[in-house]
Amino acid sequence: MTLGRGQPSEGGLPAPAPEPVDAADRTRVGVDEWVAEAEQRRAAQTGLSGMVVRVWERIPAPGRLAILIGPFAIFPFITSQGNLYRYGLITIIYALLALGLNIVVGFAGLLDLGYVAFFGVGAYLYGIMASGHSGHHLQAEIAIPIVVVSTGLLGLLLGLTSWRLLGDYLAIVTLFFLQAFVIFVNNANGGLNDFSYPFVGKVDLTGGANGLDQIDPFNLFGYHITTTKGYYFFTLISLILLMTMLYFVNGSRTGRAWRALREDPLAAEVMSVPVNRLKLLAFMFGAATAGFSGTIYGAVQSGAFPGDYDVGLLITIYAIVILGGLGSIGGVVIGALVVNGAPELLRSSANARFLFYGVLVLALLVAMKPWYKPVIVLLGTIAFGFAVHGIASVVWSRGTAGHIEGGGQFGRGLEHWVLLPRHTQSIAGWAYFALIVAALVLTMLHGWQRLLALIPTLYLASFVWENKLVEQVSGATRLILLGALLVVIMNVRPSGIFGTARVEIV
Amino acid sequence: MNWSLFFGELVSGLTLGSIYALIALGYTMVYGILKLLNFAHGDVYMVGAFIGFFILQWLGGPLTPSVTPWLAVAIMFAVAMLGCGALGVGIERFAYRPLRDAPRIAPLISALGVSIFLQNSALLLWGPQFRDYDTFDLVGVKSYHIGQNFFISNIQILTISVSVGLTIVLALLVSRTRTGKAMRATSFDRDAAEMMGISIDRVISFTFFLGSALAAAGGIMFGLVFGQIFSLMGFTAGLKGFTAAVVGGIGSIPGAVLGGFLIGLTEAFATGYLPGGSVYANLYVFALLIVMFLIRPTGLLGSPVIQKV
Numbered sequence A: 001m002t003l004g005r006g007q008p009s010e011g012g013l014p015a016p017a018p019e020p021v022d023a024a025d026r027t028r029v030g031v032d033e034w035v036a037e038a039e040q041r042r043a044a045q046t047g048l049s050g051m052v053v054r055v056w057e058r059i060p061a062p063g064r065l066a067i068l069i070g071p072f073a074i075f076p077f078i079t080s081q082g083n084l085y086r087y088g089l090i091t092i093i094y095a096l097l098a099l100g101l102n103i104v105v106g107f108a109g110l111l112d113l114g115y116v117a118f119f120g121v122g123a124y125l126y127g128i129m130a131s132g133h134s135g136h137h138l139q140a141e142i143a144i145p146i147v148v149v150s151t152g153l154l155g156l157l158l159g160l161t162s163w164r165l166l167g168d169y170l171a172i173v174t175l176f177f178l179q180a181f182v183i184f185v186n187n188a189n190g191g192l193n194d195f196s197y198p199f200v201g202k203v204d205l206t207g208g209a210n211g212l213d214q215i216d217p218f219n220l221f222g223y224h225i226t227t228t229k230g231y232y233f234f235t236l237i238s239l240i241l242l243m244t245m246l247y248f249v250n251g252s253r254t255g256r257a258w259r260a261l262r263e264d265p266l267a268a269e270v271m272s273v274p275v276n277r278l279k280l281l282a283f284m285f286g287a288a289t290a291g292f293s294g295t296i297y298g299a300v301q302s303g304a305f306p307g308d309y310d311v312g313l314l315i316t317i318y319a320i321v322i323l324g325g326l327g328s329i330g331g332v333v334i335g336a337l338v339v340n341g342a343p344e345l346l347r348s349s350a351n352a353r354f355l356f357y358g359v360l361v362l363a364l365l366v367a368m369k370p371w372y373k374p375v376i377v378l379l380g381t382i383a384f385g386f387a388v389h390g391i392a393s394v395v396w397s398r399g400t401a402g403h404i405e406g407g408g409q410f411g412r413g414l415e416h417w418v419l420l421p422r423h424t425q426s427i428a429g430w431a432y433f434a435l436i437v438a439a440l441v442l443t444m445l446h447g448w449q450r451l452l453a454l455i456p457t458l459y460l461a462s463f464v465w466e467n468k469l470v471e472q473v474s475g476a477t478r479l480i481l482l483g484a485l486l487v488v489i490m491n492v493r494p495s496g497i498f499g500t501a502r503v504e505i506v
Numbered sequence B: 001m002n003w004s005l006f007f008g009e010l011v012s013g014l015t016l017g018s019i020y021a022l023i024a025l026g027y028t029m030v031y032g033i034l035k036l037l038n039f040a041h042g043d044v045y046m047v048g049a050f051i052g053f054f055i056l057q058w059l060g061g062p063l064t065p066s067v068t069p070w071l072a073v074a075i076m077f078a079v080a081m082l083g084c085g086a087l088g089v090g091i092e093r094f095a096y097r098p099l100r101d102a103p104r105i106a107p108l109i110s111a112l113g114v115s116i117f118l119q120n121s122a123l124l125l126w127g128p129q130f131r132d133y134d135t136f137d138l139v140g141v142k143s144y145h146i147g148q149n150f151f152i153s154n155i156q157i158l159t160i161s162v163s164v165g166l167t168i169v170l171a172l173l174v175s176r177t178r179t180g181k182a183m184r185a186t187s188f189d190r191d192a193a194e195m196m197g198i199s200i201d202r203v204i205s206f207t208f209f210l211g212s213a214l215a216a217a218g219g220i221m222f223g224l225v226f227g228q229i230f231s232l233m234g235f236t237a238g239l240k241g242f243t244a245a246v247v248g249g250i251g252s253i254p255g256a257v258l259g260g261f262l263i264g265l266t267e268a269f270a271t272g273y274l275p276g277g278s279v280y281a282n283l284y285v286f287a288l289l290i291v292m293f294l295i296r297p298t299g300l301l302g303s304p305v306i307q308k309v
Helices: A033-044 A047-058 A061-078 A081-107 A115-129 A140-161 A168-187 A228-251 A253-263 A265-270 A275-301 A311-324 A329-346 A349-367 A372-395 A408-415 A425-444 A447-467 A469-492 B003-034 B041-058 B069-099 B105-126 B135-139 B154-176 B178-188 B190-195 B200-226 B233-248 B253-273 B277-295
Strands: B143-146 B150-153
Touching (some): A061 A329, A081 A253, A081 A329, A115 A168, A115 A275, A140 B277, A168 B233, A168 B277, A228 A275, A228 A329, A253 A275, A265 A275, A311 A329, A311 A469, A349 A372, A349 A408, A349 A447, A425 A447, A425 B069, A425 B105, A469 B069, B003 B041, B003 B154, B003 B200, B003 B233, B003 B253, B041 B069, B041 B200, B041 B233, B105 B233, B150 B154, B154 B178, B154 B200, B154 B253, B178 B190, B178 B200, B233 B253, B233 B277
Antiparallel strands (some): B143 B150
């Protein structure tokens, strides 16, 4: 494997953290899991992060759960209704969804790209059984089990089609399934072009592009959940139960078998682990979890809308699982906090600005090792910006004519630093293009060259941010950043930030 | 039987199919060599269509082109194919190459990231609105008819013949040239090929260049045939391109073309004949994929060992 070919980490972004296991070891066949874990522990026990990990691992499991969930339990009592919904409830629903995906991708190592379709199926199915739109009003304690079982069965059916080819083919079948689901719910409104079903004729199942509205709130044994707080605790308790269950499943016979087949399916099969059955089981588990989360989401939104269950959500959930670490149960909660919290903060452009510059500075400080290097880069960038701005205000006065809306003190300061042309449309487009090229070139440079190149690149990044990205913070920009994040994490640390799993799909 | 409907769907199916075939070729070549499902391929196709659009604008727009219309079309093809070829090489270099020895799920997720990145960058820079190619004004669409029911337009003829032509060129390239031989060797056994002195990196880059250039050609054809392009067109098209590659047998070049035409025809005939077809055509394509998996998992012409490029 080393015939003059570049090392696997070549071209990665700024100095990757020391990897717990040597990259070449990760694919070595037959590495005993215990040995691998011991090696990992030894490798991880350096520096501050190693200490945190050691302390964390010494806490017993219930304590860890309490530390992770504790803040969530307090949160409703110290915040407003709107914040509780946006930061709290949605984060927990995402965490729940990500846990389900973690079973499929993290435990069993199957790439399921239709995952959010099951989430949608859950919401729609619940909506069909209990909403003013369909006219039925089933109680939640009956509807939820039906949804869970039927999404599980649907998952089984979908997995079965690629029985012999789980792996890449599963990815494409499931992705197509998601697409098919979106097309179906967008059109199954009993309209002119819809199917005419046998026996019943045309039926308005999903409300088409307008969505299925008036979904009932949960009616559990006569108790109606009507407030955000109610849903919050209902979801939180579900999350705790699922996490506990997964913790035990992970250590059980099935869990160990999943890990075995994730690490090496061939070896697992030779050891008479029923590989296909276990894969389908994981797939089914995941689908059922997604269906369950879907019912909650449908009831919370009191409606199901086709746009909610598309590739955007898929990427979000994948980012959560990967950030949290494939196969890590607790990491998912942290991932959900980061991935849901950050865009919510990004929603107002003033917050977004702080977050953007804050993360840039932090990333520099963390990624560059001797402390003086990031300081040099930062000071250099600031000086560079004032120099460019100074020259531009003389030579090209239109280039500094723009204003930052609602930026406060910080924004007014920035107006003297970053170029803000009055008509940004085409120049910002080219700058965006240049930024991508610059960032890619940066990965190929080393040492002082990289340091020097970093200064104009950072300035370019803030130019593009102020003139282009900030416009669509909650839409395209968010997904651009998530997409870039996935690529960067995969290049720097394929097992995710908090993950220890070595995942291989076959 | 309504022959005019039948022939109409046949021709539009062949036209669609030739676009899908071009996309499928890129998938099948990359898969053959790297065993990687390149999710970003559909978005490269979208970028190709947009490059073509901007070249057309640069040449004076469809109403007042500064060169003869057919020359404008040729320039669009050339620039978009080169540009997307470079894009493909760049994607491989920065998103896939560092992961070549990583677990297999890593490059897949990386590819997903690239796809979403490209798609949303297009959304950010070019907006969600439709852009007009205005083929009617540009080249003057003419319709020829043979007999009473068979109609075909000059754009459709162009699309089908360019697609078939590019495929033949590609097939010759792979089967007759030194580079093609290196590609086949790499796809057969990468390590062994490397030991024989083949520069793997160069072969893989070249494969990405070819595949992405073909996708760009497909994107421009889409623009010419349908008159409009938009920044989210890559996702569905990529999905169908991959389906075509799988149905034809992934790794096989003739298979990809066959699969492409099959998918195109399925979509067209489903639109015309099956219940709910006008909105659910994609569902029928999905059904075809599932049926294919059930009866012949290796695809029509695929046999995993013999022919892989």
